[in-house]
Amino acid sequence: MITSLLAGWLGVLVIQVLCLLFLFARTAFRPVPTPVGAPSAAQGVTVVVCANNEHDNLLELLPMLTAQDYPLFEVLVMDDRSTDLSDVLLEELVPLLPNLRYIRVDVEAAHVTPKKYALTIAMKKATYPTVLLTDADCRPASDQWLAGMVAPLQSPSTEMVLGISPYSRRPGFLNFLIRSETLFTAVQYVSMALAGRPYMGVGRNLLYRRDLFFRHKGFYSHMRVWGGDDDLFVNEAATPQNVAVSLHPDTFTLSTPKETWADWKRQKQRHLAVGKHYKTGDKLWLGLITGTHVLSWLLGLLVAGYVVWLILTHQTTLLYQPLLLITTGLFVLRFGLFWGIIGRISHRFDQLVRWYAMPATDLTLAVYYCLSTARMVFTWRRKQTGW
Template structure:
């Protein structure tokens, strides 16, 4: 009786996972349409806290974008290092740079959203493009590629933020998790239910920001300046996705498991504030995957492998097909070589984050 129940769980969770794979495959059919090049005025916004070295290394790649009309809003979020001095040195050389110097406010201590709000208000242009101080575009056409998706209806553009490749296991896991997250939020948006974006590569209009009263509804939550805003503002009508390879940004990844664990705890903590439907479907994906692997392992020991292997094989084949083509699209092909192992290990890692966040909550954004 128990064995039969486990088998039914195995079959049911396999079916659920295959449905998710089918949904994820929707991004494979997104075509980057050739559009008339338009050079709308853009304000690039970078919020930096203790980022003097990253600004020196990566800000030139923003300044040298091949785009006619853009300004750069540099927000110094109460840094304790020489971030402000670095910003001022760049401003002396480039007239299109504007500095917003944010000092600690007792009511919004350590709150990135407060600093971002001041930067957005200081922006001259209607169209805003966001990235982080530790990011650089992969090409000089980043601004052009992202802004091509703006239109009278499309006021939010979701982009992809990659991590640099390093020859370590942690790096492989970080890049796989980033890749999986991108598949999810791109496919949800493609299917008409956008739920998040990443601040490393995100664009929206000033009007859209003020339409939702900015971050005011979740200003008390330390993280979520990107995904919680998208939760509130994005719809199937006003949201576009950009998969053009020239639109990607790339960042320095966390180098240790401890550092990455702390980062992901902060990111995952915002999920409890998502709309119920997004919480449900995101949770169902990982819950069904968990029970799929648990039931599969039990059945391989308790039942004939001849019965289990074909079903398990369909799962692995589907995983490789959807993730393989998606990895090619997002230029993450190297993660595919260790796909089943990464799939399982990431599941365990995320489960440990869930347990950790249940007992304590992360605080500051830096």
């Protein structure tokens, strides 16, 4: 039994080490260009914000958006059936803030989810050929956000730019979990994009050309899926040639995290439901990364427990077997690489998680992914059996 456990653990650890060294290290050590400021002549950009009852957030966000250091842009707010007087606020702000306009959406379409309906209207009504998406509860890191996100479009083949959107730091374990999961999600989608396999982005900070949107018929293939207006569109439209990533801190948007377990649970349920619609190859890659992450800890604990049992029963000879020593050493190497590489990325991503908390993040993510998988399996079985 111990030999089988060690062999399985060894294989899992080899995959993890390879992912860290040859995939995630791309993000950890990729040079970040120095921002050059807004160009004197640039293509026009429409910044799109979909808002549903976001009066207070809009009041704070819109002056920051209209103050971006960029020569040609507009801010288009889609007021999606708000009942908190957002339309009154927008009416008052339009004469005061340059480049601001809004469109009121009063109906909910039967054939498409509300946000996708609002975004589709925004794509049709946008003044400029490039759109930059963010949410009402996000804040740009600087007045160079817009210029920095547009900069990769200087390459003629680039049609989409994936941005970073860290969550703000709050006290409590829930916030730590959110920041840890957000960090590793960003590590995965950025690293995969740099490796030529882009599969998702976040609508809190995402830029693409309108022509790309209409060539792929917008959200047609998933218009009834609740969510996915960002990652499912990227999963469908992104190619190794047309995607760039923006890693400079000036181009980040800082987001507000959920503050209750119930709100966070609903958000994650929506995300997991969307993930089922990814391309098969992308689901396999993500399953390999997260599955080996979980197993690296789970098999390690099983091996440790078995070794303790051997010691207690005075069967200590196996402790000196080369396979046990090699596998344990590889786990230590994997642990150190995770701490170093993911910790370096976290530092680049606005210190989503402090370096000294990285071991806790490592273990927390393993437990989180294990429980999420168990829950999905349980839900699937319940649907299949009806109990």
